[in-house]
Amino acid sequence: MALDFQATTDDLDPIPHATVDDPHPVYRRLREEHPVHYVEARDLWVLSRHADILAAIKDPESFSSSEGVVPSGFVPEKKTLIVLDPPEHTAMRKAVMRAFTPRRMAAMSDRVRGFARGLLDRLDEHADAEGRVDVFEGFTDPLPIFVMAELLGVDPSERPMFKRCGDAIVYSSGADPATLLAAQRELTDYLEVVFAERVKHPGDDLISVLLTSSDEGRALTKDELLGLCFLLLVAGTETTTSALGNALLLLERDRASRKRLVEDPTLLESAVEEILRYDSPVQGLSRVTRRDVRLHGRTIPEGARVHLLYASANRDPRAFPDPDRFDIARTPNNHVAFGFGIHFCLGASLARLELNIGLAEWLRHAPDYTLEVDELERLPSDTNRGFAKLPVRL
Numbered sequence: 001m002a003l004d005f006q007a008t009t010d011d012l013d014p015i016p017h018a019t020v021d022d023p024h025p026v027y028r029r030l031r032e033e034h035p036v037h038y039v040e041a042r043d044l045w046v047l048s049r050h051a052d053i054l055a056a057i058k059d060p061e062s063f064s065s066s067e068g069v070v071p072s073g074f075v076p077e078k079k080t081l082i083v084l085d086p087p088e089h090t091a092m093r094k095a096v097m098r099a100f101t102p103r104r105m106a107a108m109s110d111r112v113r114g115f116a117r118g119l120l121d122r123l124d125e126h127a128d129a130e131g132r133v134d135v136f137e138g139f140t141d142p143l144p145i146f147v148m149a150e151l152l153g154v155d156p157s158e159r160p161m162f163k164r165c166g167d168a169i170v171y172s173s174g175a176d177p178a179t180l181l182a183a184q185r186e187l188t189d190y191l192e193v194v195f196a197e198r199v200k201h202p203g204d205d206l207i208s209v210l211l212t213s214s215d216e217g218r219a220l221t222k223d224e225l226l227g228l229c230f231l232l233l234v235a236g237t238e239t240t241t242s243a244l245g246n247a248l249l250l251l252e253r254d255r256a257s258r259k260r261l262v263e264d265p266t267l268l269e270s271a272v273e274e275i276l277r278y279d280s281p282v283q284g285l286s287r288v289t290r291r292d293v294r295l296h297g298r299t300i301p302e303g304a305r306v307h308l309l310y311a312s313a314n315r316d317p318r319a320f321p322d323p324d325r326f327d328i329a330r331t332p333n334n335h336v337a338f339g340f341g342i343h344f345c346l347g348a349s350l351a352r353l354e355l356n357i358g359l360a361e362w363l364r365h366a367p368d369y370t371l372e373v374d375e376l377e378r379l380p381s382d383t384n385r386g387f388a389k390l391p392v393r394l
Ligand code: HEM
Pocket: 065, 069, 081, 082, 083, 093, 231, 232, 235, 236, 237, 239, 240, 243, 281, 282, 285, 310, 336, 337, 338, 339, 340, 342, 343, 344, 345, 346, 347, 348, 350, 351
């Protein structure tokens, strides 16, 4: 693993940097010297300043999501929320928001704590012969998957199936396409049974609400709901897993902040925001221009794919004083780790809940943990930044 990677001066393609130890030398050069940069090999334009990125996400008429939001241009078969533009996006988001109420998210709090404690109590079962535990396997990976299963009303007996299929779908990069397809089919079959049951016996759960129309909005079709469930799984689990893993490394490297946090848990809330800002799980997402865009003396042509480097915006000195300082008490903290505007993360409040509770429970369980920094493994990704292996000595 390239933990000591230093950016070379001739390589300003930010995509491979999502998975190096410190991508910020490259992001800084982009921001300061090439705020509108064209990566010819990828046919990809890159914006890296906070103000430019905000302006682009606030203008979906010029910067469209409908041709995919990842640099490869992948668009899911069932086009859903994240790859829709207004007016389709507006209608779908309104329909979905009925189920993502602050009350429903807050009600998850006890369940999240229960899952976190249950996993941490069984962490020793994952220890290797030398007494090291992989916290990815035992904690940061299963926690968000269990929370998602709960949100979608998956029966507890089906949780292992949900996790097996979920992992196959979420961590599918480089996987055998047949395995991925089989996992998608198994999960689809299961969800279709759940939907049919909820239509017959609707309850107060998220699926029932989305399948029923109300004064506030229309019902989703079963096909739309299926697309949404897959999006929630892909957008809501690896990202949260990554944020937890990134937190563990940041608090390994900055023991003083860890000590402060253990002694004063009222700092958790601002610490979570700072972890998201300082080491953002989603480094960037893209849009496609619907017109020529003139910026900093350059013209991005209509039809160009433009990568919005959220992680660079989050270190822009024009937006954050002393941006490379990790400050768990930083306020205000207007980071764009959850995006901004119409596509602002639908699960942000749930993610914040999971991170606050997950981190609090972790620090209660293992305040003196030591991360085996040389043994870490990063998740391979063009856009996300997190770990697939986190060996720890408790
Ligand atoms: C730390 C964890 C998370 C991070 C860093 C994160 C990040 C993001 C970002 C950057 C976007 C904006 C997409 C864009 O600009 O095109 C987004 C959108 C979205 N996120 Fe999250 N997310 C997280 C957790 C979650 C969770 C837990 C859920 C589900 C419960 C979720 C569901 C979604 C959905 C559905 C969208 C699309 C919203 C739309 O297009 O209207 N995310 N997320």
